[in-house]
Amino acid sequence: MSRGGFGQGPIDEEVERLKLDCQHEVNQMRLAALTPNIKAMEERAQRVIELTRKPRMPADVNLAALTEVKALELTGYQKATDHALRKAIAYGLESRPADKLRAIAVAKAFLAKALARGATEEFKKATEMTLESAELTSNIKNDGPTRAKPAEETPAMVARAKNEQRGAKRFADPVLAVTVASATFQTVNWSISGMLLHECVPASVEPGQEYSISVFMPNQAPLSIPIRIVRVDPESRRTSLTYSDGSPPEVWAFFKKLIMTKAPAPAATA
Numbered sequence: 001m002s003r004g005g006f007g008q009g010p011i012d013e014e015v016e017r018l019k020l021d022c023q024h025e026v027n028q029m030r031l032a033a034l035t036p037n038i039k040a041m042e043e044r045a046q047r048v049i050e051l052t053r054k055p056r057m058p059a060d061v062n063l064a065a066l067t068e069v070k071a072l073e074l075t076g077y078q079k080a081t082d083h084a085l086r087k088a089i090a091y092g093l094e095s096r097p098a099d100k101l102r103a104i105a106v107a108k109a110f111l112a113k114a115l116a117r118g119a120t121e122e123f124k125k126a127t128e129m130t131l132e133s134a135e136l137t138s139n140i141k142n143d144g145p146t147r148a149k150p151a152e153e154t155p156a157m158v159a160r161a162k163n164e165q166r167g168a169k170r171f172a173d174p175v176l177a178v179t180v181a182s183a184t185f186q187t188v189n190w191s192i193s194g195m196l197l198h199e200c201v202p203a204s205v206e207p208g209q210e211y212s213i214s215v216f217m218p219n220q221a222p223l224s225i226p227i228r229i230v231r232v233d234p235e236s237r238r239t240s241l242t243y244s245d246g247s248p249p250e251v252w253a254f255f256k257k258l259i260m261t262k263a264p265a266p267a268a269t270a
Helices: 013-034 038-052 059-093 097-116 121-136 249-261
Strands: 177-180 183-190 194-198 210-216 223-233 238-243
Touching: 013 038, 013 059, 038 059, 059 097, 059 121, 059 249, 097 121, 121 249, 177 194, 223 249
Parallel strands: none
Antiparallel strands: 177 183, 177 210, 183 194, 194 238, 210 223, 223 238
């Protein structure tokens, strides 16, 4: 078969078919990696590798395909690591320790695969810090004064040393500006799963209520986060909140980056 142009050789239909098949598998692998659907991603990767072993496949196509496979595997394993960590933190907040431990194990396994595919030291550091937060995360109980249970009706506050393990690891820096119920407050500390606000006792805010807050950082657009109020303490004038399960991926990425680059030392949980 001729290409139909002067001076051009015939089309090798078998080679063209192999190239098209390979590109199709790479495209499907990309979709699976971005989801992430690791089982589908690995199946597509294996098909690409099998195609590159065909005797008629051009060497340049082989090289490009195998390079793309490695890059997509890195993307998929990194996304799967983050996804497993988000599930681990959610299970911790739901008091499901067995599920949390399983999700943490999955995250560690995907992290190892990501590192084997060339994940950066930056990703490794951020993931290890987030793993630590996930391991510490558990349901936070209202054992202090709230609007529903005033201070005079509550038992004395227990020692904090034991309770530091409740909730994810918290950081004081950077201080974030947060808008709740049309008023703006500053954070005492924050974590991958929630935050504590200073001088925050709005009349309309009650424990258990759900809101959408806005978090402000210099040179960045405000980040909108669906949250649930955990505790309002009129005595200390502080309010604690946790992020909702329906938070967009941008929220996870935002706080993970803060943990990695802006929070070298944990703050005491208030």
